[in-house]
Amino acid sequence: MLEQINKLIEARNIKELRILTEDANAADLADAIEGLDPDKRVRLFRFLHKDMAAEVFAYLSPDTKEELVSQLTAPELGSIVDELFLDDAADLVEEMPPDVVRRILESANPETRRGINQLLQYQEDSAGSIMTTEYIELRPDMTVGESFKHIRDVGTDKETLYTCYVVNPAKILIGVVTVRTMLLSQYADKIGDIMSATNLIKVNTNDDREKVTELFQKYDFIALPVVDSEGHLVGIVTIDDAMEVLEEESTEDFHKMAAIVPFDDPYLDTGILELAKKRILWLMVLMISATLSGQIITNYQSVFAAIPALIASIPMLMDTGGNAGSQSSTLVIRGIAVGELTLKDALKVLFKELPVSFLVGGGLAIVNFIYKYALSGDLLLSLTVGISLFATVIFAQTVGGMLPLLARALGFDPALMAAPIVTTIVDAGSLTMYFAIASLIMGV
Amino acid sequence: MLEQINKLIEARNIKELRILTEDANAADLADAIEGLDPDKRVRLFRFLHKDMAAEVFAYLSPDTKEELVSQLTAPELGSIVDELFLDDAADLVEEMPPDVVRRILESANPETRRGINQLLQYQEDSAGSIMTTEYIELRPDMTVGESFKHIRDVGTDKETLYTCYVVNPAKILIGVVTVRTMLLSQYADKIGDIMSATNLIKVNTNDDREKVTELFQKYDFIALPVVDSEGHLVGIVTIDDAMEVLEEESTEDFHKMAAIVPFDDPYLDTGILELAKKRILWLMVLMISATLSGQIITNYQSVFAAIPALIASIPMLMDTGGNAGSQSSTLVIRGIAVGELTLKDALKVLFKELPVSFLVGGGLAIVNFIYKYALSGDLLLSLTVGISLFATVIFAQTVGGMLPLLARALGFDPALMAAPIVTTIVDAGSLTMYFAIASLIMGV
Numbered sequence: 001m002l003e004q005i006n007k008l009i010e011a012r013n014i015k016e017l018r019i020l021t022e023d024a025n026a027a028d029l030a031d032a033i034e035g036l037d038p039d040k041r042v043r044l045f046r047f048l049h050k051d052m053a054a055e056v057f058a059y060l061s062p063d064t065k066e067e068l069v070s071q072l073t074a075p076e077l078g079s080i081v082d083e084l085f086l087d088d089a090a091d092l093v094e095e096m097p098p099d100v101v102r103r104i105l106e107s108a109n110p111e112t113r114r115g116i117n118q119l120l121q122y123q124e125d126s127a128g129s130i131m132t133t134e135y136i137e138l139r140p141d142m143t144v145g146e147s148f149k150h151i152r153d154v155g156t157d158k159e160t161l162y163t164c165y166v167v168n169p170a171k172i173l174i175g176v177v178t179v180r181t182m183l184l185s186q187y188a189d190k191i192g193d194i195m196s197a198t199n200l201i202k203v204n205t206n207d208d209r210e211k212v213t214e215l216f217q218k219y220d221f222i223a224l225p226v227v228d229s230e231g232h233l234v235g236i237v238t239i240d241d242a243m244e245v246l247e248e249e250s251t252e253d254f255h256k257m258a259a260i261v262p263f264d265d266p267y268l269d270t271g272i273l274e275l276a277k278k279r280i281l282w283l284m285v286l287m288i289s290a291t292l293s294g295q296i297i298t299n300y301q302s303v304f305a306a307i308p309a310l311i312a313s314i315p316m317l318m319d320t321g322g323n324a325g326s327q328s329s330t331l332v333i334r335g336i337a338v339g340e341l342t343l344k345d346a347l348k349v350l351f352k353e354l355p356v357s358f359l360v361g362g363g364l365a366i367v368n369f370i371y372k373y374a375l376s377g378d379l380l381l382s383l384t385v386g387i388s389l390f391a392t393v394i395f396a397q398t399v400g401g402m403l404p405l406l407a408r409a410l411g412f413d414p415a416l417m418a419a420p421i422v423t424t425i426v427d428a429g430s431l432t433m434y435f436a437i438a439s440l441i442m443g444v
Numbered sequence: 445m446l447e448q449i450n451k452l453i454e455a456r457n458i459k460e461l462r463i464l465t466e467d468a469n470a471a472d473l474a475d476a477i478e479g480l481d482p483d484k485r486v487r488l489f490r491f492l493h494k495d496m497a498a499e500v501f502a503y504l505s506p507d508t509k510e511e512l513v514s515q516l517t518a519p520e521l522g523s524i525v526d527e528l529f530l531d532d533a534a535d536l537v538e539e540m541p542p543d544v545v546r547r548i549l550e551s552a553n554p555e556t557r558r559g560i561n562q563l564l565q566y567q568e569d570s571a572g573s574i575m576t577t578e579y580i581e582l583r584p585d586m587t588v589g590e591s592f593k594h595i596r597d598v599g600t601d602k603e604t605l606y607t608c609y610v611v612n613p614a615k616i617l618i619g620v621v622t623v624r625t626m627l628l629s630q631y632a633d634k635i636g637d638i639m640s641a642t643n644l645i646k647v648n649t650n651d652d653r654e655k656v657t658e659l660f661q662k663y664d665f666i667a668l669p670v671v672d673s674e675g676h677l678v679g680i681v682t683i684d685d686a687m688e689v690l691e692e693e694s695t696e697d698f699h700k701m702a703a704i705v706p707f708d709d710p711y712l713d714t715g716i717l718e719l720a721k722k723r724i725l726w727l728m729v730l731m732i733s734a735t736l737s738g739q740i741i742t743n744y745q746s747v748f749a750a751i752p753a754l755i756a757s758i759p760m761l762m763d764t765g766g767n768a769g770s771q772s773s774t775l776v777i778r779g780i781a782v783g784e785l786t787l788k789d790a791l792k793v794l795f796k797e798l799p800v801s802f803l804v805g806g807g808l809a810i811v812n813f814i815y816k817y818a819l820s821g822d823l824l825l826s827l828t829v830g831i832s833l834f835a836t837v838i839f840a841q842t843v844g845g846m847l848p849l850l851a852r853a854l855g856f857d858p859a860l861m862a863a864p865i866v867t868t869i870v871d872a873g874s875l876t877m878y879f880a881i882a883s884l885i886m887g888v
Contacts, residue, residue, distance in 0.1 A: 023642040023643060024643060025643050025645065025663065027662050027663050028643065148627060151627050151628075152627060152628055155624070155627060155628055156628060161624055161627065162606050162623065162624070162666075179606065179623055179627070180599070180605055180606070183592060183595050183596060183599060183605065183623070184595075184596055184599055184600060198467040199467060199468060199469050199472065201469065216684075216687065217687065217688075217691070218471050219469065219471050220684040222606075222666055222683070222684075239666070239683055239684070239687070240660075240664040240666075240683070242687075243660065243661065243683070243686075243687055243690065244661075246687065246690060246691065247661070247690065247782065250691075250694040251778055251782070253698075254697075254698070254701075254774055254778045255774070255775075255778075257698075257701075257774070258767075258770050258771045258773075258774035258775075259767050259770075259771060260771050260774070260775070266779070266784050267775050267776070267778075267779045267784060267785065267793075267796070268779075268784065268785070268789065268792055268793075268796070272796065272799045272800050272803070273803070275796065275800045276800045276803035276804050276807075279768075279771050279800065279804055280803070280804045280807050280808065282767070283764060283767055283768060283771075283804060283808055283837075284807070284808060284811060286763060286764065286767050287760060287763070287764045287808055287811075287812060287833075288815075290759050290760040290763040290764065291760055293759035293760070293763075294756035294757055294758075294759055294760055295756070297755055297756045297758070297759070298753075298756045301752060304752075304755070305752065308745060308748075308749065309742075311741055311748070311755060312738035312739070312741045312742045313738055314738075314741075314758060314759070315734050315737035315738055315741070315758070315762060315871055315875070316731060316734040316735055316737070316738055318759060318762060318763075319730060319731070319734040319737075319762075319766075319867060319871065320727060320730065320731045320734065322763075322766070323702075323703050323726070323727055323730055323867075324723075324727060326702050326703075327702045327703060327704050327723050327727075329702075330698055330699070330701075330702035330704070331699075331702075331704070331711050332711070334695055334698045334699075334711075335710070335711045335712075338691065338695070340710050340711060340712065341711065341712070345712065348712055349711075349712075352711070352712070352716065352719065355716045356716050356719045356720045356723065359716070359717070359720035359724070360720050360723055360724045360727060363720075363724050363728070364724065364727055364728060364731055367728060367731075368731060371732075389731075393727075423763060423767075427759055427763065431759070
């Protein structure tokens with residue numbers, strides 16, 4: 001597609017270009033535009049019908065958006081911003097630099113500007129920040145036929161029209177009716193009779209956006225109403241936006257668990273200084289806390305001075321302890337993230353992790369003992385390492401399983417707090433046990 | 445709600461119970477049922493209207509489903525299975541033990557049975573395995589008004605009716621039309637004139653289900669058509685199922701990156717033996733490969749015999765190298781998972797990771813040098829540790845950033861292969877560099 005467009009622009013084959021762009025899918029056209037030279041980008045973009053231009057624009061990368069905004073005239077820009085769904089326009093304003101934002105807001109019509117500003121007032125990560133104010137509102141005394149006519153009249157710029165919201169004259173949300181229900185009813189049926197009016201699932205503008213994704217996962221909806229503190233309907237969140245949030249939240253958790261300060265932009269779009277900043281913080285904390293393990297080694301200097309062969313197993317014990325601990329903490333942190341585990345499950349987790357760690361630690365210790373003994377022929381050394389490994393795995397899994405729940409109970413983010421602290425505690429604990437067991441068994 | 449239901453069942457207050465259950469949301473009722481005593485569960489479940497019973501059933505946990513199936517009579521079970529959406533029924537058959545499956549299939553009517561069997565033939569993790577065969581099919585010569593009437597006649601058991609699929613007499617998919625488009629058209633318009641017929645986005649039954657979620661993320665659809673190898677429409681995937689897949693795939697990646705063999709069931713529902721099995725495999729591999737680091741330490745025994753203080757920094761170097769490497773591999777693995785990075789970005793990743801590692805490694809090394817020197821007063825030792833740390837971070841980030849891409853290029857799963865191998869390589873590499881630098885600087 002990119003090649004074809006390139007050729008058509010060079011050949012100035014307007015007719016073919018028109019046919020191609022009219023039939024294309026907006027997401028595919030956006031992909032093609034990303035691949036074009038900057039000057040061709042604007043030429044192609046100017047050429048698109050304004051509905052299509054707005055739709056394509058929403059799919060572009062922040063950099064390309066910024067470039068286009070700087071090259072379009074104010075009326076061109078205005079017509080695109082006005083055509084965008086309001087939540088996309090608000091996202092645009094949020095991701096552009098201040099001077100670009102000024103141009104965007106100046107070019108938009110007053111109504112769009114008001115809508116954007118209204119959306120921007122909600123806190124980041126709140127339900128309000130991901131909602132759109134473009135939805136279909138019905139009254140309970142309308143019939144299905146009248147509603148269909150109403151949808152036909154006002155529906156074109158609504159992000160979804162499949163779930164319609166029924167409000168009373170005070171704009172309080174009193175019911176929800178899907179187009180599905182309407183299609184399966186008679187044209188003469190009254191909305192008030194077919195709408196769901198009890199147990200309305202809704203969120204408040206200030207609710208965390210994670211609550212929104214949880215509701216989408218629990219109930220199979222395609223849109224959720226958002227109300228203010230008095231119950232007035234102020235917007236809706238559609239499932240495609242919730243899906244994006246779900247992906248962003250997962251990425252955030254991946255970052256946290258790898259000791260990275262989370263960031264939103266794609267990896268390749270994030271600058272080197274920014275990346276270094278997001279990564280050095282936790283590495284620094286972990287580096288300093290790892291000197292605790294070094295201190296323990298220094299304290300037991302007499303033990304490994306007497307038996308230098310003990311040192312060779314330190315990396316294996318540390319790695320295995322770290323891995324076993326991170327297995328447990330990952331399972332528990334993920335369980336918390338998807339809503340399966342809460343603090344009241346702490347005992348259940350403990351009674352799961354303890355027997356598992358006996359099995360896993362026992363299995364590893366036996367294998368380790370056998371090959372250590374086969375290689376070294378030193379029974380006491382092999383026994384020391386095997387028993388230490390067994391104790392390390394049990395300790396690591398218990399700490400790894402319990403700490404995320406404890407972090408949660410103390411109001412910390414389990415993903416952010418648990419992984420680094422687990423490593424530090426497990427390292428220090430396993431080395432201490434190792435030297436203690438060596439002293440006992442090998443008598444040093 | 446649970447308490448209220450409990451009381452009503454005990455008081456045998458059928459009338460109140462009827463009102464409560466008729467108005468309730470299926471997902472909430474399912475939650476309440478999970479909390480009831482087993483005997484009350486069946487009593488409440490029998491009491492539900494059959495549409496509601498089927499809907500509630502789909503939300504229950506596998507254990508509760510199994511328990512209910514064993515207690516319901518064949519006709520009761522049959523009416524529920526027949527009411528389930530076909531993809532939910534197929535999921536049920538997949539997760540139940542063989543004897544329960546036999547009961548389910550015997551109780552279902554022949555048509556349902558055929559539908560379930562058809563869905564079950566598709567490979568796990570394929571688009572076919574998550575699709576449903578219940579969708580609305582239209583012909584191009586129908587009008588919008590006729591289509592609405594058709595939807596009203598056949599729509600009740602279709603999972604979505606918002607996107608309708610247009611097929612020719614040979615059942616080949618020739619177009620897609622949304623209810624949105626129909627609602628915004630006139631009742632007399634012909635489907636063939638308003639449908640999208642070019643650039644149809646569709647998947648093949650054998651495509652990976654990850655491709656399905658990628659398409660849902662790229663295009664804002666609520667359903668995607670699934671065709672067989674000849675282009676015949678055979679099913680659709682709806683966005684709520686795609687969202688579930690997205691969450692499952694993320695969980696799978698979390699498992700892999702923590703060196704766990706991925707599993708589908710919730711943590712608390714997974715048995716202790718099963719959990720131990722999923723975890724011991726990679727721990728064993730990693731434990732054995734960690735002895736490589738031990739071997740390196742043994743080889744350089746003369747170096748640390750001469751300067752025992754070198755040993756105290758081994759945990760810090762290993763931990764920091766491991767953390768820096770896992771930061772890089774996590775960013776790249778996540779980039780691959782969300783479709784941002786492919787093999788052709790390898791150079792871009794390298795030119796990102798290298799400068800970042802110089803900044804991060806430099807920052808850490810300077811801080812480490814300062815406090816090491818302040819604590820020990822040993823310039824050469826502090827210099828050795830600082831330079832080794834610098835080299836370790838650069839090495840770790842390069843390996844961490846490149847290995848997932850290499851694994852992908854070789855056809856391995858980046859999440860599964862990269863993390864363990866990164867640890868092993870980084871440990872061995874950093875210890876070797878440490879001792880080499882120590883020999884150079886401290887002359888041992």
